[in-house]
Amino acid sequence: MRNSAGRFSFGTSVRKRSRNVRTSSSATSQGASFCGREAIILSLRGADWAKMPEGKREEIVEMGFRYWRARGFPYYRLDADAMRKEFLFLLRYDTSKAFVGSEVRGSSTGLALANHFHPQMWRVPMPGVRSPVERFFDDEVLRKVIRKGLRFSPERYALNASNLRRILQTYSRTARVANFRVTAAKALYARYSGEGEHVLDFSAGYGGRLLACLTLPRVYSGIEPCRAQVKGLRRMLTQLLRLVVIPGRAFIEHACAEDFMPTLASGSYSLVFSSPPYFNNECYSAERTQSYLKFPTYERWIEGFLKPVLVEAQRILAPGGHCILNIANVKGFNIADCAYEIGRRHFVHVKTYKLWLSQRPYLRTSGWQMHRLEPIFVFRKLCLRRSKRRIVTRTKKAVPPKGSL
DNA sequence: AGACGAGGCGTTCGTTACGC
DNA sequence: GCGTAACGAACGCCTCGTCT
Numbered sequence A: 001m002r003n004s005a006g007r008f009s010f011g012t013s014v015r016k017r018s019r020n021v022r023t024s025s026s027a028t029s030q031g032a033s034f035c036g037r038e039a040i041i042l043s044l045r046g047a048d049w050a051k052m053p054e055g056k057r058e059e060i061v062e063m064g065f066r067y068w069r070a071r072g073f074p075y076y077r078l079d080a081d082a083m084r085k086e087f088l089f090l091l092r093y094d095t096s097k098a099f100v101g102s103e104v105r106g107s108s109t110g111l112a113l114a115n116h117f118h119p120q121m122w123r124v125p126m127p128g129v130r131s132p133v134e135r136f137f138d139d140e141v142l143r144k145v146i147r148k149g150l151r152f153s154p155e156r157y158a159l160n161a162s163n164l165r166r167i168l169q170t171y172s173r174t175a176r177v178a179n180f181r182v183t184a185a186k187a188l189y190a191r192y193s194g195e196g197e198h199v200l201d202f203s204a205g206y207g208g209r210l211l212a213c214l215t216l217p218r219v220y221s222g223i224e225p226c227r228a229q230v231k232g233l234r235r236m237l238t239q240l241l242r243l244v245v246i247p248g249r250a251f252i253e254h255a256c257a258e259d260f261m262p263t264l265a266s267g268s269y270s271l272v273f274s275s276p277p278y279f280n281n282e283c284y285s286a287e288r289t290q291s292y293l294k295f296p297t298y299e300r301w302i303e304g305f306l307k308p309v310l311v312e313a314q315r316i317l318a319p320g321g322h323c324i325l326n327i328a329n330v331k332g333f334n335i336a337d338c339a340y341e342i343g344r345r346h347f348v349h350v351k352t353y354k355l356w357l358s359q360r361p362y363l364r365t366s367g368w369q370m371h372r373l374e375p376i377f378v379f380r381k382l383c384l385r386r387s388k389r390r391i392v393t394r395t396k397k398a399v400p401p402k403g404s405l
Numbered sequence B: 001a002g003a004c005g006a007g008g009c010g011t012t013c014g015t016t017a018c019g020c
Numbered sequence C: 001g002c003g004t005a006a007c008g009a010a011c012g013c014c015t016c017g018t019c020t
Helices: A011-021 A029-036 A037-043 A046-051 A055-070 A080-092 A111-116 A132-136 A140-150 A161-170 A182-192 A208-214 A227-243 A257-263 A298-316 A334-346 A383-397
Strands: A198-201 A219-222 A249-254 A269-272 A319-324 A346-358 A372-378
Touching: A011 A140, A011 A346, A029 A140, A029 A249, A029 A383, A046 A140, A055 A140, A080 A111, A080 A208, A080 A227, A080 A372, A111 A182, A111 A208, A132 A140, A132 A161, A182 A208, A182 A269, A198 A208, A208 A219, A208 A227, A208 A249, A219 A257, A227 A249, A257 A298, A257 A346, A269 A298, A298 A319, A298 A334, A334 A346
Parallel strands: A198 A219, A198 A269, A219 A249, A269 A319
Antiparallel strands: A319 A372, A346 A372
């Protein structure tokens, strides 16, 4: 299995022992004699718990609560071997699998590695919901989460770190920000850039695209205004450089894209690929450098952030270079439609992919789309000699906004 | 070499109860 | 009747280790 050799450092030894421990309702007394509380908690499956008498079940819930309260939030913890393995999976990943028609379907491979360096993502507030960290530190909620984990996970280790994360993020009115799927990013880099070329990510975020780019022979420049994210991105770079042979190179700049991009040389990049923040839909930090705080109204944000960044992207791209933008309309703001219109003014629109996001299991049996989709716009900078003819072609061909999918 | 089992990952929204 | 809050509920994909 993926982490049998210690993908999550904490689970390794316990996992091996768990084969001896997990069996029945007698696990409690047997386990206590040789493995201790930790092994009982981490090796218990929901089905075993369900077979226990009522009093014993409550005892386990309380034991789980005390264990996790003492241990703290179940952040990803990858050891060196697990990181090396995950990076090798990404190196081997066949990018042709990611494209299905006009859809980009990345797998979850590599996400734990990227997320490992950004524990702050579990604390990011989102409108109308609580963060998993906030839920975790509420005693009453943590007990409910533990009970829910035991009830809903009959075949799994119900109270290990992985399952606790799963239950915490699916708890009522709780959500966390998502990283860009590493495999999807790799597929796009592979298709729209070549060996040794320079690529720019003007909102580097949680490193999904950085990690993808490192698996290819490219030179990645990432701009990110949030201090915690920059720290995480640089830690990832440093650690991977120690652990594996990396085909790519990368540079991380702690800056605001709208301020820093004007300092870059014209025509110096082959690809600009990013996923900008969705205005104030996800407040990554309270630093003043955050674009939603610098430009507190939607109109000012468009004029002060999104538009200048796309204009600069056009300038720094070499003729024929591509600008790939993942952005979506969110409640109240048609950001994708707006980005598409700005993009069309400065580039040729080449294609719109649909990026697969989360699954919606409750729609599994219906005929509805099971995945949320977000648009990925691909624009191309005109080649100078042919620009007049291309512009004529473009104006003839009206393309409807692709923001709503 | 291929089949198979197993674990880890991601991820809201429909339904119901209740107050007004 | 309407709005709001609380609550309940799964599986496809990826990869490795083991077995045949």
